[in-house]
Amino acid sequence: MPQHITLVVRRAIPDGPGTRRLVLQDPDGWPLPRWKPGAHLDIHVPGIGHRAYSMCGDTARADTWEIAVKRETTSRGGSAWVHDVLNEGDVVAASMPRCTFPIADGAARHVMVAGGIGVTPFLAMAHEFERRRAEWALHVLSRGEPPCATALAGCAQTGRIRVYDTTKMARPSWDALLDGGPAPGLHSYCCGPQAMLDGFEEATGNWPAGTTSIEHFVPPTLPAAEGAKAYTLCRSTTRGEMEVEPGGSMLAALWELGAKVDASCEGGICGACEVRWLEGEPIHRDRVLTPERRRTHLLACVAQCSSERLVVET
């Protein structure tokens, strides 16, 4: 991680089946950088690399960040490390928070659907919606007791959270969960396993553009890079150049050229590898940059190029 923030694990709280919630602070209690609901942190897992976790605390707490991690049997090692190795008092290295799942500021009503540990970004949003006195609802679907039960209980007085234990009751219909939308002013959000995201995308297929948001846990299949060519990648600072084959990794090429670029998901969903581009015609295949942001930035782990040359600012 070229740049990182040093954090100490103040508390490690069991919070729901197989879930550990970490309360993170600066070692001296210094205030931490501001962040937005929907942001995630990359935590450096020694010997493994970076793992992204949604932040689930309250943005109003200037000196504390929280993440909640579920032990995954299919984990790439990150969740096992959080559960088995990490102790209260340990120091961890994290990236700056990155918000790839922002609150839709223009919406009048917000409906959130979470599957299991996918509840984490919505916990942060719930605090913010309450502060804004917004209209919101959170539906949490889980098999058995939900993750972050204590954190959810902390928001229970709002009366806006519904938990569905799908081992005991039928799964509610998408129509019921999504409040009969689309409707003017309504924005819906979904975070959970891939099958749930697929269901959400299908159910909201007829919603107007920009009224739905999805947070992926794992990178989805990349769209084809139509028009991708071999190109010369050029760094603006060193003028270092390298040929990249169609389908080749721009991120790997930048690293080979000595650029200090972060990476985490390597699948276009976390935003860690964002770089500014100055010349050429990138093909974007990420899931997080807005059309406006794409005019100046790209995500190097998935971007391809349709021009002969691409200059990036690193």
Place this chain on the structure above:
Amino acid sequence: MPEATIEANRPGTTLLRAPTWNGAVTHLHITARAFLPMRPQESVELVAGRGIMGDRYMIGVEQGYYSEKPEEGRQVTLFESEVLEAISRDYKVEFLPEEHRRNITTRGVPLNWLVGRRFRIGPCLVEATRLSVPCRHIEQILDKQVFDAMVHRSGLNCRILVGGTVRVGDEIRPE
């Protein structure tokens, strides 16, 4: 700024007609580590040859990373309040003294003229080593588009020759 005949403060050189200036400290900020928010202070302790007590640039206390690594010529950093006002006005973005990430915010001090020169900040004596350059990460930290606006007016890095306590309101003047 009026012109006057003075002896310039670069050792061994004399300029017959150099502009005079006289300024003040308007804000003081430090932060413990890279990326963390800057905290306002009423006074700070400058330590000769090392840095500011409690700040991430203090030499011998390796807290910074990359651009914020402590270095010999960056023991204390300064930024003009006039630049804050100009950026806020011209770029329509609120840019505050705690956001430029330098230690001392000044008024009435032409920082870009001072590279290689010595000047007093309250009881302390510093030597300007080079102009600061902005870092793109400031946009990530602040969530504000200020990088382009800061190019060529991003403040001054100095080494501390004589230490002491600097307070908000202290005078800044040529040696």
